[in-house]
Amino acid sequence: MTRPLRLVAVLLGSLLAGACGEGSATVEFRSENAVATSGPGLAAPSVVPRVTQHAQLAIRHYGRRVVESCDWSGDTPHTTRFREDITSDGEGRYAIEPIEEIEGAIPDWPLFRLMQLARQGMVHRYRDAAVRDTMLFAANWQLTDLGLQSMIAGRRCDLYAMSRTVGTARSYTLSIDQETGLILRYAEKDSLGRLLSRVEYESVDYDPDLGGVVWYEEDEREQLDLQGDLAAQLGFVPLLPDLVPLGYALRQAQQVEVGDERWLNLVYSDGVDTLFFVQSFPPLAPRQGAGAGGPGDLHAAGASDRVAILPIGSARAAQGRVSGRGIIAVGKVAEAELLDLIESALN
Amino acid sequence: MPHDCRESRRRWLERLAAPGAGGFPAPPAPGEGVGDTCPACAAWERRNGRLVRALASLSRLSAPPALAERVFPAAPAPAAIRAIRALDRLSAPAVLDRLVTEELAAPAAARSERFVGNLPRLAAPFRLEGRVRGRLVAAGRPLRWAAAIALLAAAGVLAWAGLARRGTPDARPGSAFERYSFVVERPASADVLDPFARALAETLGGSPRREG
Helix, strand or coil, X not given: CCHHHHHHHHHHHHHHHHHHCCCCCCCCCCCCCCEECCXXXXXXXXXXXXXXXXXXXXXXXXXXXXXXXXXXXXXXXXXXXEEEEEEECCCCCEEEEEEEEECCCCCCHHHHHHHHHHCHHHHHHHHCCCECCHXXXXXXXXXXXXXXXXXXXXEEEEEEEEEXXXXXXXXXXXXXXXXXXXXXXXXXXXXXXXXXXXXXEEEEECCCCCCCCCCCXXXXXXXXXXXXXXXXXXXXXXXXXXXXXXXXXXXXXXXXXXXCEEEEEEEEECXXXXXXXXXXXXXXXXXXXXXXXXXXXXXXXXXXXXXXXXXXXXXXXXXXXXXXXXXXXXXXXXXXXXXXXXXXXXX | CCCCHHHHHHHHHHHHHCCCHHHCXXXXXXXXXXXXXXXXXXXXXXXXXXXXXXXHHCCCCCCCHXXXXXXXXXXXXXXXXXXXXXXXXXXXXXXXXXXXXXXXHCHHHHHHHHCHXXXXXXXXXXXXXXXXXXXXXXXCCCHHHHHHHHHHHHHHHXXXXXXXXXXXXXXCCCCHHHHCCCEEECCCCXXXXXXXXXXXHHHHHCCCCCCC
């Protein structure tokens, strides 16, 4: 199907899905292993609305799941696993709590757990596989019905492949609960077919007792109007990249306060994955103490422009000080794409 | 005078407890204010420095609204909520209509205009190098010069590879060092990342690789 036709089909599907419901084919389930069914191929457009982030967040449930990520940047792959609990009331409130490390590969688990608790909002919004922008998804991705079923956490699931059709190849295999539409398992793979991340529910309860749940309270982030003049809203002229990785487009601009510092966070999306380009509100005060003046130091005064870049699990992070401003870029993209993004913002 | 670990760490913590800018103190540098320090104390200070920076980056949590409702069940709605409810609803700006109309009238043109930055970067074809080499030969340049240059280039690449493995700035000719207006560094440890950068990266990519 050509891209414009696919775009129209997905959009029509999005409109019709709410009214018509889901029309999945009935197949015979045989075992816990995935079994083949008839008719694999491009998924019906009406499937897309089930895997949007909005739809996923609207499913009331409690679950325990295993979160796994793989870093292939070194000589040997480095895999980390931990178990977490998720509770959602289906109306916007949620809590995500790391429970325990599995196999002990996380450098500092107590600190990592503490930080994950503080980052529940970011984890909820950006980590897990879902369609975050229907228009961009239609332009950059393809959803294929694998014609398979599997059992995850005692629930019967349909299997779909979500593949990037432009730029660097990347794919997700989704196991979607037939009844509720919740993604109970996903596995993310790179262009070489190597596993990058995997999240799988071990148990799920769609009618949980929500008494006593400590819900996560969202930070207040001032959203800026992308159609308006960003400079007027910010009080300074922001760095805006001209060269973003293929398929990505700017979707949000936020003011974020971290400690004493204010940051402008430009959030890009390709429909599924997210890319951040963050810059400090000038000026950024020099910091004394441990680490000051090290690689990519955001607070170094008078030094030449430097950017440190390194892989973090399946993502890549760049940080430095350029044009007198602290900058951070993070995404699941190639090193050259991330550096080009920064360079293009300076020209 | 022998190094006193207990005293060294006590003084480090004392400096930490001193009020700093913004209400949260910056961690002292390893050995700062002590004179000298031992490897164990330096490692202890580095780890606690990271912990302090991470904790300082956490946002303060406020009590959930439900708590206030339970504590003051008969209290009226807060003034802010009443004020928001009293506001008039605004309609979408006119520019939105124009943008949507343009998008619908000529989707391809609108996308081209908006996403011109997404165009793929094309690399120079391999044939170009062959043609340039052919021109050099045709111009009568001695091939031994080309061989010498190639040897020098190979030595440069090897030297760069050795340096890059030690995490020094990328000085590869024609690559990051020259291609970008900033120096590119590839540190071995994620500890160099600012807590905010680390939060974003660990959200998308998971936990960093264990050092060593």
